[in-house]
Amino acid sequence: MTSTKKIALLLYRYFPYGGLQKDFLEVAKELRSREIQFKVFTRKWEGVIPESFPVKEVGERGFTNFSKNKNFVKDSSMALEAYGPDLVFGFNKMPGLDLYFASDTCFKKEALKKSPLIKFTRRFKQSVEFEKAVFESNSSTEVFLLNQKQADDFKSVYQINPNKITIIPPGIDLNWSNHEKIGIHNAFKIPSEDKVALFVGSDFSRKGLDRAISSIHFLNRNHIPFSLLVIGKDNFGPYSELVDKLGLNKKIKFLGPRDDVASLMKSSDLLLHPAREEAAGNVLIESLVSHLPVATCRDVGFAEEVKENNGGIVLEEDFDQDKFDNLVLGICGNKELKEIKQGMLGLERQEYFFSRFKFVADKIEERINA
Secondary structure, three states, X not given: XXXXXXXXXXXXXXXXXXXXHHHHHHHHHHHHHOOOEEEEEEEEEXXXXXXOOOEEEOOOOOOOHHHHHHHXXXXXXXXXXXXXXXXXXXXOOOOOOOEEEOOOOOHHHHHHHHOHHHHHOHHHHHHHHHHHHHHOOOOOOEEEEOOHHHHHHHHOOOOOOHHHEEEOOOOOOOOHXXXXXXXXXXXXXXXXXXXXXXXXXXXXXXXXXXXXXXXHHHHHHOOOOEEEEEEOOOOOHHHHHHHHHHOOOOOEEEEEOOOOHHHHHHOOOEEEEOOOOXXXXXXXXXXXXXXXXXXXXXXXXXXXXXXXXXXXXXXXXXXXXXXXXXXXXXXXXXXXXXXXXHHOOOXXXXXXXXXXHHHHHHHHHHHXXX
């Protein structure tokens, strides 16, 4: 039976392949499957709008991202007033939310780590103002957080009302395990003696692509032949220069965004994800259920899942390239990778890894039916 209650889903911008955008889309699909009414409000939607998805593009005003976001809050408030929702659910930090899905890190903490001078910029002041509107103790917004590390980061900066926080389980595509392996060496003309590593992410600097390339260089220098497939949408230019400098042109291939990541994971030997900043890192969960060993660092929220499930290695101190490279080298010799893969068998059958969107929709139903 269709609910008479209406939900507004807000996000600054939709584009395919972004992690936040994937979470938003899966939540919306789950709501639609339950015949819960919703309407999406966004500055801009890139790509195909799913059939029967009501989307309101309010447009983009401003020259910078932070000015566009500020104007979106103003413009969407008028559109929301006309729609009259019973619940406002946001996927970006902004004032006026009943629920917030925290798919990113604590902006204030991460920004001040980069430079203390950033606090004098307009971008910093506005971003912190919006973050406070969600996380300060006097806020009425309920927050979905992805893991305990993320919760600890926000608690270290804001006086958060613990009753307003819910840590939700991971969530990947229910059909993930249905994808088949492929002949990856033939498909990408990789030498048969090479093992295959993946890098998956659409923000190369933040996700640590330079670090991953350096690790591939280190492995090959130590006579463990590895090729790297880079999947994601970003500017390849600076990284192509690094590849040239290290003499890795035949070892590293930039593939752009792809829809067959599940098959590639099931056909590879290692995931490299040494991110500088990552609230969760769904790609780590995707690797675990694909039996693909992971090399990551403590700055990634789901690094804890890698440790708990013996799914690879985690650098548990401030990032150091030499230390990370040696950890990677330690699991890539002899039979270590095969043993890790073997130990991961059965993870694909754990409902926990696939339950995020059902969990969130259950919470929304409880809220609108209360």
